[in-house]
Amino acid sequence: MPKRVFVSFDYDYDKTLKDFLIGQAKNPDSPFEIYDWSIKEASPDWKDKARRRIRASDVVTVICGEHTHAAVGVAIELKMAQEETIDYFLLNGYNGKTGKKPTTAKASDKIYEWTWDNLKALVGGAR
Numbered sequence: 001m002p003k004r005v006f007v008s009f010d011y012d013y014d015k016t017l018k019d020f021l022i023g024q025a026k027n028p029d030s031p032f033e034i035y036d037w038s039i040k041e042a043s044p045d046w047k048d049k050a051r052r053r054i055r056a057s058d059v060v061t062v063i064c065g066e067h068t069h070a071a072v073g074v075a076i077e078l079k080m081a082q083e084e085t086i087d088y089f090l091l092n093g094y095n096g097k098t099g100k101k102p103t104t105a106k107a108s109d110k111i112y113e114w115t116w117d118n119l120k121a122l123v124g125g126a127r
Contacts, residue, residue: 003032003123006057006086008078008102009093010071017063017093024119032059032123051080059123060088064099064111071102079104089122
């Protein structure tokens with residue numbers, strides 16, 4: 001059974017990366033599925049919606065771009081994953097650049113290179 005992945009990303013800068021990840025989930029050998037659970041509009045209950053979606057996931061993927069350290073929503077979603085004890089990993093969004101960790105990432109959290117083989121292994125728990 002494929003793992004259900006929640007994707008946390010900086011909506012202002014890295015939406016295209018999330019779309020690329022959704023595309024990879026459609027590969028025939030993909031061990032994961034991504035539902036587009038992005039909360040597109042700010043609302044008073046967005047945190048409740050995000051927490052429910054994170055709880056319904058097997059793993060959270062945090063796409064780290066150049067501005068992720070300033071993305072408040074990403075920091076909140078990662079904190080929720082930690083509070084709910086949902087497995088997560090940080091994925092470097094741009095080849096040749098080092099993505100920035102969300103402010104709620106642990107010092108020990110590594111940012112992994114985004115390759116198809118890495119992605120499959122990371123979703124499978126290899127960290």
